[in-house]
Structures are given as structure tokens and as C-alpha cells.
Amino acid sequence: MAQLSLRPPRHQADPRAVAWWTTRSALAAVPVALGAVAAYWFLTGRAAWLGALVAVFALFCVFLAIAGPRASYRVSRWEVTDEAVYTRHGWLTHTWKVAPMSRIQTVDTGRGPVQRLFGLATVTVTTASAAGHIKIEALDHELAASLAERLTALTQAAPGDAT
Amino acid sequence: MTWRALSTRGLAASAVQSLWLVAPAVVTLTRLLSGRDWTWPQITAACAGAAAVICAGVLAYDLARLRTTRWRLTAERLELRSGLAERRHRSIPRDRVRSVDIIASPVRRAFGLAVVKVGTGQHGGDGDELTLDPLLRQEAEALRRTLLEPGAEAAEERDAAIARLDWAWIRFAPLTVWSFVGGAVAVGALYKLVGALGFDLLAWQTMAGAWHWLTDRPWVAVPLVVAANVVFGVVGAVAVFAEAWSGYRLEREPGRLRLRRGLLTTRSLTLEERRLRGVEVSEPLLLRLGGAARVKAVATGLRKAGDKETEDVAALTPPMPREPAWEVAARIMGGAATPVLLPHPKAARGRRLRGAVLDTLLLAALVGGLDLLFDRVPWQAWALPVVVLPVALAFAWDGYRGLGHALSRTHLVTRSGSAVRSTVALDRAGIVGWTVRGSWFQRRLGLITLTATTAAGTGHYDVVDVGREAGLELAAHAVPGLIDPFLRRH
Numbered sequence: 001m002a003q004l005s006l007r008p009p010r011h012q013a014d015p016r017a018v019a020w021w022t023t024r025s026a027l028a029a030v031p032v033a034l035g036a037v038a039a040y041w042f043l044t045g046r047a048a049w050l051g052a053l054v055a056v057f058a059l060f061c062v063f064l065a066i067a068g069p070r071a072s073y074r075v076s077r078w079e080v081t082d083e084a085v086y087t088r089h090g091w092l093t094h095t096w097k098v099a100p101m102s103r104i105q106t107v108d109t110g111r112g113p114v115q116r117l118f119g120l121a122t123v124t125v126t127t128a129s130a131a132g133h134i135k136i137e138a139l140d141h142e143l144a145a146s147l148a149e150r151l152t153a154l155t156q157a158a159p160g161d162a163t
Numbered sequence: 164m165t166w167r168a169l170s171t172r173g174l175a176a177s178a179v180q181s182l183w184l185v186a187p188a189v190v191t192l193t194r195l196l197s198g199r200d201w202t203w204p205q206i207t208a209a210c211a212g213a214a215a216v217i218c219a220g221v222l223a224y225d226l227a228r229l230r231t232t233r234w235r236l237t238a239e240r241l242e243l244r245s246g247l248a249e250r251r252h253r254s255i256p257r258d259r260v261r262s263v264d265i266i267a268s269p270v271r272r273a274f275g276l277a278v279v280k281v282g283t284g285q286h287g288g289d290g291d292e293l294t295l296d297p298l299l300r301q302e303a304e305a306l307r308r309t310l311l312e313p314g315a316e317a318a319e320e321r322d323a324a325i326a327r328l329d330w331a332w333i334r335f336a337p338l339t340v341w342s343f344v345g346g347a348v349a350v351g352a353l354y355k356l357v358g359a360l361g362f363d364l365l366a367w368q369t370m371a372g373a374w375h376w377l378t379d380r381p382w383v384a385v386p387l388v389v390a391a392n393v394v395f396g397v398v399g400a401v402a403v404f405a406e407a408w409s410g411y412r413l414e415r416e417p418g419r420l421r422l423r424r425g426l427l428t429t430r431s432l433t434l435e436e437r438r439l440r441g442v443e444v445s446e447p448l449l450l451r452l453g454g455a456a457r458v459k460a461v462a463t464g465l466r467k468a469g470d471k472e473t474e475d476v477a478a479l480t481p482p483m484p485r486e487p488a489w490e491v492a493a494r495i496m497g498g499a500a501t502p503v504l505l506p507h508p509k510a511a512r513g514r515r516l517r518g519a520v521l522d523t524l525l526l527a528a529l530v531g532g533l534d535l536l537f538d539r540v541p542w543q544a545w546a547l548p549v550v551v552l553p554v555a556l557a558f559a560w561d562g563y564r565g566l567g568h569a570l571s572r573t574h575l576v577t578r579s580g581s582a583v584r585s586t587v588a589l590d591r592a593g594i595v596g597w598t599v600r601g602s603w604f605q606r607r608l609g610l611i612t613l614t615a616t617t618a619a620g621t622g623h624y625d626v627v628d629v630g631r632e633a634g635l636e637l638a639a640h641a642v643p644g645l646i647d648p649f650l651r652r653h
Contacts, residue, residue: 003632003652003653004631004632004635004636004650004651004652005631005635005650005651005653006599006635006646006649006650006651007649007650007651009649079649081648083644083645083648084645084648084649086649090600092602092603093600093601093602093603094600094601094602094606095598095599095600095601096597096598096599096600096649097596097597097598097599098596098597098598098645098646098649099595099596099616100595100596100642100645103595103596127595127596127616127618128463128595128617128618129595129596129616129617129618129622129623130621130622130623131598131614131616131621131622131623132595132596132598132616132617132622132623134596
């Protein structure tokens, strides 16, 4: 029997995504790590074993902030054909999503403040399902705009009420 | 078309319903005043005055509401104007109407009234439901017929009922968690309520005496209290079943399903079949052990249960024996026989068993950690992981046995769950996308979780821990052409 698997989507996220994601996770991880160290320094009796534990925790936070985005970048891919939107994302849990063009209800582009610094944008596609939205993260913002335009045109061409 | 008013008989119903507010007020007032040396005639007069004020307030509000609310049915739309301070005008195109529910509480029934809720089946938003509260019963029925049967008033020849109540099913009513905790919850709520009204039960001589008698004899008291709790819970569950499902009848009218039920509050729910994306047969553990199941609708835009409604709006049947439940499900789906479910790979079982062992180890580590930190954990605490392990393993084993999937000509069928086993048959045409998930552990075992997303029900239905090839094959066959371009055969 032939082996069957999902092929990776055609396009990779923009390389600037790594910098953006690193910044984003650093914004979350660094305060947590600093908070833990500060709590250890000021609130406890500075026991050595607890110090080691806190150091390991802080290093782990920093490691996650650096390694996570790089691992995500290797997985994150997307593809838009005339019939469907297809994406893959996730680091530990790989998630592939497929939505047919005929069932797409809205197409949005969004740019957060940090994302704007890196010139990136995210395209979000929703279907009638509460669980069915698909995000194409970290696209060059001009590419995102033209992609959203193309998606809108394609979904309008598809018949039906998308439920 | 002229604008029409709601039924003015609604005022009488509101007056009766205002007694719900009057009763606690009177009790509180009586208690408050009798503590201040008022004489009984004075107290009676004060209570009557308070009752009159509350009643008048409710009536005034309701009168204003009824005076300002108007509705009309034109050839294209159903419109409602309402609002005292802020006027609202809502309208629903008639061809968008997907459900008309008629609900009559005991008081409204006594006055020949009913509340009509008209739904469009759209998700969220403000304009998705329109409530006419109240209409005359006949008006409500007439509105239901005109809204759902444009042009055809005389579609009386109905298909036979899909299901009707068999009172023997009431034996399944106590098979819920509420039977075990319901008594305690009710007593707690009652105690709170009485306390809120200003009485302290334990201050009463007899109650205090009973309390002391109980606490002095734990070996008698504990079984007694547990037994009383269960008796209370069982009686309560049976009563709730009787109220909710008395007169139950599920029938197919042309193009839709109609559900009627209720002893005191009667409900008539109509569901258009084009909103139906499948059915779910749900078997919570206790029901499953009793050989019973219940059938639920997987439909788009089902009205969310309101604050006061504790029941599941998607429920199509009461708890009933498993085989008839499956027959009902098959008839709702249009007579398609349910296919035999294929089991999932053994790796899924190993994964569950390992998970159970790991959880127990974590629990043991937690007990150990507490022991180390506080030095005060009684040795009995170690019994916890010992007891938990076999239970967790049993659930893991049962969870694996519950996994299954199949594809029929029209439906994708998936089953999972142990505490609540649920089998969902999802219309293949209602699938609006796929999500495939593989965690690190799943990928190592060659498993995936395949999720069909849909506009109906919970929005997504999962085929959990299916073999990668079988799962992708399933997705490819269920919706031809959608996932195919992204598959690689090698």
C-alpha cells in the first residue's frame, strides 16, 4: 500500500517572521524570567538549591523565546490555490488546515504594533464554522494585501451561502 | 399590512407572575416588622401595601411594554418594533426563518397564551432571534404555520411520528450525576435562601436538636444522610424528567422536524431539515451502563440556551434505550443505516494507558512533594494514587474501545469519549474544512487527529487518534477533491 501523507504547503513564511516571533516571545518570556529572579532575590532566603531551580527556569524561558520561533519558522507554510487555502503551523503539535474557497466567509488582514515594525501582516480567513478560521501569519504586508484581494475575488466567484 | 399588538391578556399573566416577587418581599417584611413590635393588623396592612406596589409596578412596566410593542407580518418580512426608552425596529426576512418555537409556561397556559421565538439560524449577531411575548395560543400556532409553510396551509397529512414517549424510559431519568449531588445542592440552596430571608435554621430548637443528634452518631448519620440525598436526587430527577418530557413527540413534517414536550411548561420546537447537518448519539457513562442513550441534533444556529433554561436545546429525545435511540437517529438522517465503525490503531490504546500511568505518577509525585514539604501528610493520602491508577486505566481502556470512525454514502461517523461517549454522524455536504493535528507523540506513533469543521453544533467534530493513512484516506473520500491536491502518495 502506498504511503500517504500531507505534503508541505508551497510557500514559507517571510524570513522576517523569525525576528518578529522572537521579539514577541521575548516580550512575554523576559518579564517572567526577570520576575522569577527578582522574587528569588528579594522575597526568599536565597537558598542555593532554589537559586539553581530559578536559574534553570529563567534559562529555559530564554531558550524557549529563542528556539521556539526558529522551530515554528521551519514548520509554518501556506498555500492558496483556486480551490482552497492550505496552511501548516505549530511547533510541537503540527497542525494542517484546509478550507475550500466556496466555504470562506470573510478575509481579514491584520497588523499588530510589533508586527508593523517588521513590515509584516497576517491574513485571517474565516468559514461558517466557529472552529474553522485559518491564519496565514507573517506575510510581507504588501504580499498580504494582494493575497487578501485575490482571496476576496476568488470567494466572491464561488457560489453558495458558505454554510 | 397593519401593525398588530401583543395580547393584552399578557397583563393578567404578568400580574399572577408578579407574585414571585411579592412572596419573598412579604416574608422579609413580616419578619422585619414582627421584630419591631408591630401588631398583626399593622403588619398585614404593610404587606398588602407592599404587594400592591410591586404588582402595580410590574403591571405598569408591562402595560408600557405591551403598548409600545407592535409586530407585523408582511409578504416579505416579520417585523417587530419595541422599546420604551430606546426604540428598536427589528425585521427578519421570511425566507430566512429557520425555526419557530412556541413555549407556554403554566401561568401563560392558564390564560391561553404562549411565547413565540422566531430564529433565523444565523450565528450570533443581534438580528438572529425575534421574541413575541405573549401571543394568544391560536395566534402563535397560526403564525408558526404561515411562517414555515408559505402558501400551503393544509399540509396536515403528516408522516408518522419518529418517536414518542414511552413512560418506561423514566427509569433512565435518575442516571445522571444530579441524582447523587442534587439533594445536597438543593438543601444548600434552600439553606441559603432561608438565610437570605433572615432566618437561622440552626437557631430553631428542633433543628438544632436534630443537628446534634446527627453529629453525635456518625455511623448512623452518614449512611442516613447519603441515602436521603440519593432518594431526594432520584425523586428530583424523575420529576424533572416528567416535567420536561411528558407528552414528548418527535415528528417529521414536510421539510422539518417538530418536537413537542412538556407537562407544566409546554414547548413546541420546529427545526428546518436544511439546517440539520447530522445527529449525535450521546451516552454519558451512567446512561451507558444503564443501556441508554439520547439523540441530539447537529444543526446550524441553534438557539443558545437562555439563562433560565437548564436543558439542552439540541436534545431531540429523552434518555431512551440504545437500540431505539439508534433507530431514531437513523430515521432523522433519512433512513440511512449506520455503518459499522472501524477501530483505531492499537497505538491509540497504548497512548491512553501510558497517559493514565503518567497522570497517576504525577499525582504520586505531588503527594510525595507535599509530604516532603509539610511533613504532615497522613499515610492515608498514599491510598489516593493507588485507587486512582485502576480507575484511570479503566477509563483509558474504555476510551480506546470507544474510538471509531466510518463513512456512509451521506455521512461521516465518528465516535469517541469515555465519561461521555458521543457518536456523531455528520453530513458530508456540511463539512466546511479540515484540520489535521499531530502532536510530537502522535507523529511518533503514526497517529493524527482529524477534525471536520462545520457550521453546525460545536463547529468541529474530531476523529481522534486515527492512523495517519486511514485518517487522510477518510478525509479524501468524505469530501472528494478538497484535501486531495495536498496529499502525497509515495
